[in-house]
Amino acid sequence: MQLKFTTISLFLLLLITACTKEETPPVVEPDPLPPAPSGKVIKVLHDEYESTPLVLVGSEEWNFILSFKRELDGEERTFTAIDDRLPIVMEDDQGTEWDWFGRGVSGPGVGQQLELTTSMMGYWFAFGALYPGASIHEGPSRFVELPLPGDPSWLIPTKRLVRATGLDAIQAIEVPQFVRYNSDEHTEGSFYVDNTDLVVGFEQGSQRRAYPHAILDWHEIVNDELGSENIAVVYCPLTGTATLWDRNLESGLTTFGVSGLLYNSNIIPYDRQTESFWTQLDGRCVNGALRGKRTRKYPYVETSWETWKTAFPETEIMSDDQNDVDRDYTIYPYDDYITNNDYIAFPLEINDDRLPAKERVHGVIINSRVKVYRFDAFR
Amino acid sequence: MYAKQAHIILFLLLVGLPTLSWSQACCSGGTPLAANLGVAGIDSRQLALRLTYDYNTQRDLVSNTRKLDDDRRTRNTHAVLLQGRYGFSKRWSGILIFSWVRQEEENQSLTGASSFTKAEGIGDLIGLLQYEALAKGDWRMQVAGGLKAPLGRTDVADELTGFPLNADMQPGTGSWDVLGVLNLSRENLFKPGLTLITTATYRLTTEDLRFEGQQRYEFGNEWQILFGFSDQYVLGPRLFYPQLMVRYRQTAIDLTNGFNTPNTGGEWVHLVPGFQLGLNEALQLNFAAELPVFRKLRGTQLTTSYRMTAGMTYNLNL
Numbered sequence: 001m002q003l004k005f006t007t008i009s010l011f012l013l014l015l016i017t018a019c020t021k022e023e024t025p026p027v028v029e030p031d032p033l034p035p036a037p038s039g040k041v042i043k044v045l046h047d048e049y050e051s052t053p054l055v056l057v058g059s060e061e062w063n064f065i066l067s068f069k070r071e072l073d074g075e076e077r078t079f080t081a082i083d084d085r086l087p088i089v090m091e092d093d094q095g096t097e098w099d100w101f102g103r104g105v106s107g108p109g110v111g112q113q114l115e116l117t118t119s120m121m122g123y124w125f126a127f128g129a130l131y132p133g134a135s136i137h138e139g140p141s142r143f144v145e146l147p148l149p150g151d152p153s154w155l156i157p158t159k160r161l162v163r164a165t166g167l168d169a170i171q172a173i174e175v176p177q178f179v180r181y182n183s184d185e186h187t188e189g190s191f192y193v194d195n196t197d198l199v200v201g202f203e204q205g206s207q208r209r210a211y212p213h214a215i216l217d218w219h220e221i222v223n224d225e226l227g228s229e230n231i232a233v234v235y236c237p238l239t240g241t242a243t244l245w246d247r248n249l250e251s252g253l254t255t256f257g258v259s260g261l262l263y264n265s266n267i268i269p270y271d272r273q274t275e276s277f278w279t280q281l282d283g284r285c286v287n288g289a290l291r292g293k294r295t296r297k298y299p300y301v302e303t304s305w306e307t308w309k310t311a312f313p314e315t316e317i318m319s320d321d322q323n324d325v326d327r328d329y330t331i332y333p334y335d336d337y338i339t340n341n342d343y344i345a346f347p348l349e350i351n352d353d354r355l356p357a358k359e360r361v362h363g364v365i366i367n368s369r370v371k372v373y374r375f376d377a378f379r
Numbered sequence: 380m381y382a383k384q385a386h387i388i389l390f391l392l393l394v395g396l397p398t399l400s401w402s403q404a405c406c407s408g409g410t411p412l413a414a415n416l417g418v419a420g421i422d423s424r425q426l427a428l429r430l431t432y433d434y435n436t437q438r439d440l441v442s443n444t445r446k447l448d449d450d451r452r453t454r455n456t457h458a459v460l461l462q463g464r465y466g467f468s469k470r471w472s473g474i475l476i477f478s479w480v481r482q483e484e485e486n487q488s489l490t491g492a493s494s495f496t497k498a499e500g501i502g503d504l505i506g507l508l509q510y511e512a513l514a515k516g517d518w519r520m521q522v523a524g525g526l527k528a529p530l531g532r533t534d535v536a537d538e539l540t541g542f543p544l545n546a547d548m549q550p551g552t553g554s555w556d557v558l559g560v561l562n563l564s565r566e567n568l569f570k571p572g573l574t575l576i577t578t579a580t581y582r583l584t585t586e587d588l589r590f591e592g593q594q595r596y597e598f599g600n601e602w603q604i605l606f607g608f609s610d611q612y613v614l615g616p617r618l619f620y621p622q623l624m625v626r627y628r629q630t631a632i633d634l635t636n637g638f639n640t641p642n643t644g645g646e647w648v649h650l651v652p653g654f655q656l657g658l659n660e661a662l663q664l665n666f667a668a669e670l671p672v673f674r675k676l677r678g679t680q681l682t683t684s685y686r687m688t689a690g691m692t693y694n695l696n697l
Contacts, residue, residue, distance in 0.1 A: 151541075158542075161542055162542065162543075162545075162590060163537050163540060163542045163543065163544055163545055164545055165545055166484050166486050166494060166496050166545075166548075167486060167494035167496070167539065168486040168487065168488040168492070168493075168494055169452060169484075169486045171451060171488055171489050172488065172489065173489065174488070174489040174490050175489075255490065257488055257490075259540075260545075261540060261542065272488075272490065272492065277540075324489065325449065325489070326447040326448035326449045327442075327447065327449075327679075328442060328445075331442070331678075331679075333641060333642065333678060333679060334641045335639055335641040335678070336639070337641065340638065342638065343635070343636070343638040343639075344636075345635055345640075346590070346594065347590040347591075347593035347594055348593075
């Protein structure tokens, strides 16, 4: 009898204990810790070029440089860098925080957009050749007269236009295939893109996509559709320059292809709707029905795969299995071109040797002139 | 006498037809001077005229040794060659080859749209001086050396844009090259009419200046070794010579301004079946095909899918 009572008491005790546990207020989790300091520095640079106040933000360690016009709502802003919160990279003097794409993401200017510059990363020699007499930030200056135009049907000097290969001999991607980044699956060495490889990153709404140089080296143009946006990623492996265009032109929606023409070694894309030819750096139609028109550009980031996926772990990235295209994207198709400063495949208007030919710099193009910024200003 | 003439013709066709071809540039095969050049014995004061049509189609996109599943680019080269060979003496003879070349390129985008480009015109000129170093029993050996002169057009423009076509689409190369050929043959091997043929050729290239002298371009030096057998059968009043040969070809990397040009150079092994038909003592017809069996290319190149050569030879005793 006593044993039975003891057993019941023990059961009740356990039940009470269990109930008591259920009624215990949940443990309040502490706020997530801010990401551990990466030790990587982001720097902001204020400058003025061609009477345009600029802000440049970049990091040699994170491998990006971006530039925006500093004027917003009629007044010039002053910016400071924000470390370790990618893609948020700077804050202005009114307390607005800005991301890679020039969008206000917090503070009084949330939702606002900094005005983009016509700018991109690329090999120094391309800026030196396409914009003779290019300015170098805190570097030596040189004045060179701009080249004379040739054939009047072209808006660029035809003297430095060459046909390197045939129309569409290099096949632009038309229906790109993507995979969602998976940190367990896409590990260094097992994925076709390494951490240090460069990608062109684009964001639309909550979607982020990375277009690796590993694929762009082979195809140069990717025609894509992301949300409501129809975009073309245009990359030139010879000049190392990338840009991102709206495929909606005045003539309607188009796709872009590789014409096989080069201007000072730089890709000349063509639009398939009007077969007009375009220059990559300034997005200008230089021959054809849309002569003189310009493409609308989207903000994008060109940086290392490691940096991009740090900022956007849920990103999509182009698959190495592109439908109907058989390539090994682990192979760089141009041998040592990317590192050989002496090897430039096609003639240039001017081979400006103030910097190593293949040094990646950020060029800002205003009034048909360019100023370049080196990574050493962002270390 | 007839047998000797037959052998001369046999050599002309079997050694001559598939012996040399000059590939130009990144596409590694189809050629402004898509022809052939043979060295073989020829009698003193004999003139052999040969008219050849050569068709080379390049649709194989090969990365190193792997053929990619991509046939959206096609390059076809049509070449018509007129070769004259004259025997100055029992041992010395001379060869001249004139060419006319048409190149066609079709590219298909991933949208399915395609573009077509063509270029045609006079090709380069080849001149060779040949010496018969050995003619003993069934053995024959000839050596030859000469030049390829840049007679061909290099300024054909693209109809779409009006700009000069890329170098590998031009009928001519623009450069002087030095040529050397060694031919060794053994007749009546194992049985009457069966002939062993081995030919080695070397092309030493020089630079061409392009884009108003701003670019120096040099095609890679080239080795070719042709090895195989031919046989002889009588078909009624005519002689029929089947052949089976293997061509090994190796080209060095092209140089642009002295630096390696990506996606050029490599090694090829082709099987070359063919035949020659002697219609009479003076006139012969010939046909040869060329099929790739192995490629090891540097980088990714558009290269020969197959090749066909047909021609006729007319022999004159002057």
